[in-house]
Amino acid sequence: MTNLSELETTPEVGDEKLSPAGAATLIADFVDVLIPGERLWPSARTVGVQGQLALRLMEERGKNALPALVKAIEAAGGPLGGLDEAARVAVVRRFEEAEADLFGWVRDAAYIAYYENPFVAEAIVLTGHLYELRPHIKGYPVQRFDLARDTPRHGRGRYTKTSDVRRVDISRLDLESNRTQAWGLKR
Amino acid sequence: MTKSQDCDVLIVGAGPTGALAAMVLAQGGLDVLCLEQGAWVEPGDHPHYSSDCTWQRRTNWSSDVNKRHHPDDYPVETNSSQVLMWNGVGGSTNVYSAIWPRFRPSDFRKGDEHGLAPNWPISYEDLAPFYEKADRLIGTSGLAGDPAMPPRDPCPTGPLPFTRAAGRLAEAFDKLGWHWWPAEAGVISENYDGRPACNGCGICNGCPRGSMSKFSISIWPKALLAGTRLRTYARALKIEKGPDGRATGVHFVDRNTGRVEFQGAKLVIIAANGVGTPRLLLASDNLANSSDQVGRNLLHHTLVTSEFWVDEPIESHMGYVASLLGREFAETDVSRGFVNGFQFNCLTNTSSAGEAAAGWASNAKAPWGRGHHEWFERHFSHGIGVHAIGDDLPNPNNRVTIDPAVRDSYGLPAAKLFYQPGENDRRMMNFMLDRLEDIAKAAGAFDYKATDYRDENGVYRTPAWHMIGTCRMGADPERSVVNKWNQSWDVPNLFIVDGSVVATGAVVNPTPTISALALRAATYIRDNFRELSMTTRPMAA
Numbered sequence: 001m002t003n004l005s006e007l008e009t010t011p012e013v014g015d016e017k018l019s020p021a022g023a024a025t026l027i028a029d030f031v032d033v034l035i036p037g038e039r040l041w042p043s044a045r046t047v048g049v050q051g052q053l054a055l056r057l058m059e060e061r062g063k064n065a066l067p068a069l070v071k072a073i074e075a076a077g078g079p080l081g082g083l084d085e086a087a088r089v090a091v092v093r094r095f096e097e098a099e100a101d102l103f104g105w106v107r108d109a110a111y112i113a114y115y116e117n118p119f120v121a122e123a124i125v126l127t128g129h130l131y132e133l134r135p136h137i138k139g140y141p142v143q144r145f146d147l148a149r150d151t152p153r154h155g156r157g158r159y160t161k162t163s164d165v166r167r168v169d170i171s172r173l174d175l176e177s178n179r180t181q182a183w184g185l186k187r
Numbered sequence: 188m189t190k191s192q193d194c195d196v197l198i199v200g201a202g203p204t205g206a207l208a209a210m211v212l213a214q215g216g217l218d219v220l221c222l223e224q225g226a227w228v229e230p231g232d233h234p235h236y237s238s239d240c241t242w243q244r245r246t247n248w249s250s251d252v253n254k255r256h257h258p259d260d261y262p263v264e265t266n267s268s269q270v271l272m273w274n275g276v277g278g279s280t281n282v283y284s285a286i287w288p289r290f291r292p293s294d295f296r297k298g299d300e301h302g303l304a305p306n307w308p309i310s311y312e313d314l315a316p317f318y319e320k321a322d323r324l325i326g327t328s329g330l331a332g333d334p335a336m337p338p339r340d341p342c343p344t345g346p347l348p349f350t351r352a353a354g355r356l357a358e359a360f361d362k363l364g365w366h367w368w369p370a371e372a373g374v375i376s377e378n379y380d381g382r383p384a385c386n387g388c389g390i391c392n393g394c395p396r397g398s399m400s401k402f403s404i405s406i407w408p409k410a411l412l413a414g415t416r417l418r419t420y421a422r423a424l425k426i427e428k429g430p431d432g433r434a435t436g437v438h439f440v441d442r443n444t445g446r447v448e449f450q451g452a453k454l455v456i457i458a459a460n461g462v463g464t465p466r467l468l469l470a471s472d473n474l475a476n477s478s479d480q481v482g483r484n485l486l487h488h489t490l491v492t493s494e495f496w497v498d499e500p501i502e503s504h505m506g507y508v509a510s511l512l513g514r515e516f517a518e519t520d521v522s523r524g525f526v527n528g529f530q531f532n533c534l535t536n537t538s539s540a541g542e543a544a545a546g547w548a549s550n551a552k553a554p555w556g557r558g559h560h561e562w563f564e565r566h567f568s569h570g571i572g573v574h575a576i577g578d579d580l581p582n583p584n585n586r587v588t589i590d591p592a593v594r595d596s597y598g599l600p601a602a603k604l605f606y607q608p609g610e611n612d613r614r615m616m617n618f619m620l621d622r623l624e625d626i627a628k629a630a631g632a633f634d635y636k637a638t639d640y641r642d643e644n645g646v647y648r649t650p651a652w653h654m655i656g657t658c659r660m661g662a663d664p665e666r667s668v669v670n671k672w673n674q675s676w677d678v679p680n681l682f683i684v685d686g687s688v689v690a691t692g693a694v695v696n697p698t699p700t701i702s703a704l705a706l707r708a709a710t711y712i713r714d715n716f717r718e719l720s721m722t723t724r725p726m727a728a
Contacts, residue, residue: 034555041560060246089556107555108545112241115541124540128500129568135538136235136396139386140505142348145330145369145376150349152357157335157366160518162310165296168521175303175526175611183613184491184639184647185620 022079023070027054029080030073031110033092040123044114052113053106069106072099190449194220195716197437197452199423199467202278203698204684204705205458206406211709213413217716220450221415222439224422225259225275228403230395241539244392250282262601263462264590268487268651270604272460276419277403284391285373285399286509286532286696287327289318292337293518294693300519301526303611304581307690308662308671311337317703325400325702326379329371335514344376347385351501352535352571353510359630360513370509373400373698380405389538391508424599426455426471431723434681440597453720454680454712461485461654461687465587466602475675480668482587485604486656486692487649489529489577489612491639493623494549495632496569503536504568510535516622517694525614529577530694536570548572549636566634573626575619578694579612587657608647653697658687673708679722684708
């Protein structure tokens with residue numbers, strides 16, 4: 001459980017290289033590399049993802065997280081302002097490789113902030129989906145269960161009745177061993 | 188410290204089982220007081236009405252007690268688990284998903300079946316009437332007639348919509364020749380008991396409408412109308428035992444005033460969940476623990492999860508989150524190389540576009556940069572999630588203890604969890620992962636991702652939605668904490684009614700079974716209160 005008292009609220013985002021305005025521009029450029037505008041989709045910067053991201057980064061990871069993000073992008077080759085697209089992508093790629101945990105957190109937070117935006121929600125609708133930013137209010141029109149149409153007819157399935165439970169032979173399972181060390185997805 | 192007049196029954200915890208017990212006992216004419224460390228959670232408090240719902244569900248509304256900053260919570264140290272818990276009226280029904288399957292008869296007889304887990308002191312048949320009663324009280328939906336389960340009464344409301352995701356899954360299961368059935372849910376498909384039917388919004392982590400049974404809406408009003416007194420912001424600190432061996436009451440702190448009080452009672456019920464209950468007992472001078480089983484045998488279920496995506500849009504962001512249950516592998520078959528079974532909890536997909544891009548059940552993420560939107564358009568509303576959830580074997584080393592150093596703001600020791608899957612569990616999860624892939628292939632998926640919940644160091648960091656088994660029920664006082672009526676072997680007027688009493692975890696979400704057990708125990712207490720309020724005979728004697 002995070003101690004709220006540790007989450008101070010006024011970061012110092014500017015540094016010897018960047019003013020606060022420069023740092024804000026750097027974050028805006030960064031989110032635009034993550035989610036560029038395409039066809040009907042607005043870019044992340046256009047819908048203000050950088051502002052949400054900065055606030056949430058500070059609220060969840062503390063005062064120093066936002067300056068740390070700025071410095072991490074700088075360390076990877078930022079600011080991004082004067083760079084062409086390929087160079088911007090290369091900077092972000094370096095940041096991703098060097099600071100995987102911070103990058104992952106920021107990427108996810110940027111995605112969520114982006115798709116919470118009403119202009120983006122409208123773009124989702126234009127791709128052919130019924131989509132609501134706040135679906136709980138009115139719900140979605142989902143077809144009711146039709147007993148004639150939807151009831152399973154396969155007849156499969158069994159269960160063991162209480163009176164039918166019998167001892168199984170586990171002598172060959174060797175469950176006392178600890179041999180299954182390679183388990184899960186990496187086997 | 189102040190002392191109040193004794194009540195008949197004092198309940199610690201206002202979650203689902205505390206609510207049900209309070210209702211039964213107050214309706215039976217007893218003077219019932221319930222202490223709840225948290226608050227009421229009003230419908231408007233939930234994130235469902237906000238555009239930033241997804242973010243809130245990951246932060247201040249996370250079901251994981253360690254990911255939010257909520258003053259009602261207490262510290263839970265853990266080596267691996269993501270602990271689902273909500274400390275407030277209604278408990279974890281404020282954030283759960285209410286998938287509502289029952290245990291099966293063989294789940295109560297694992298001692299007979301293989302001996303690596305105990306028999307319960309009761310059978311499925313003992314519990315069945317209380318499953319039916321709980322369903323009617325809570326409001327459930329589903330379809331009777333599943334050949335993979337014992338016969339049952341119809342649910343109070345019919346099955347929830349059979350979504351396109353369900354149809355696609357059913358085709359895949361048919362191709363594999365495996366069992367499937369529409370999911371039972373603690374969600375009403377029609378207006379019921381003054382609550383509105385599910386509107387298919389898809390945000391199934393709690394439900395402020397009350398379509399999903401949030402016990403502060405479905406049960407607590409009944410308990411209060413019957414006369415239960417509910418005291419919120421009242422954190423239990425210690426259960427007191429008298430010289431005659433009976434519980435005399437509970438010391439608690441009023442969090443509004445900071446004042447420590449003592450509430451006496453003729454009978455004490457603990458309903459503080461599989462973590463909170465052992466924590467309180469251990470912090471109460473190791474109360475009710477002559478067996479040394481308090482806190483041991485923590486069960487989380489074996490769990491692995493997949494997502495797959497199909498070509499045509501299936502509107503999988505709409506509708507109740509669970510679609511089908513697959514019970515093909517629910518019984519033991521040792522030819523698979525392990526004992527016990529598992530179930531498929533088939534889902535729809537996330538209702539949130541942000542979550543679809545940032546990672547949901549399998550944590551599959553959209554790429555960044557050019558190509559992001561192409562991925563999103565191909566995947567959003569095309570995905571289906573499937574959990575494989577299995578019966579992990581009890582292990583006394585998997586346990587809840589109290590931390591010797593870390594304490595909450597009132598001086599109560601933090602709970603400390605240790606959990607590690609055993610040999611049988613690991614084999615089962617390997618088998619489960621292979622079967623999940625079978626489903627994706629049978630469904631014709633163009634993309635597939637699974638998770639085994641192991642981190643970069645190989646630690647199984649299970650989403651511990653289920654925390655059960657830590658004060659288990661049994662027939663032997665030396666190997667269990669409570670008897671078949673949820674009554675402490677050591678302290679005759681102390682009952683435990685939450686999920687800590689289950690002896691085995693089965694292959695399903697436990698809240699239906701925990702609810703039925705609580706109803707059964709409360710009915711017993713009501714019918715035998717006079718004797719229970721006086722006896723000093725330890726049940727273990």
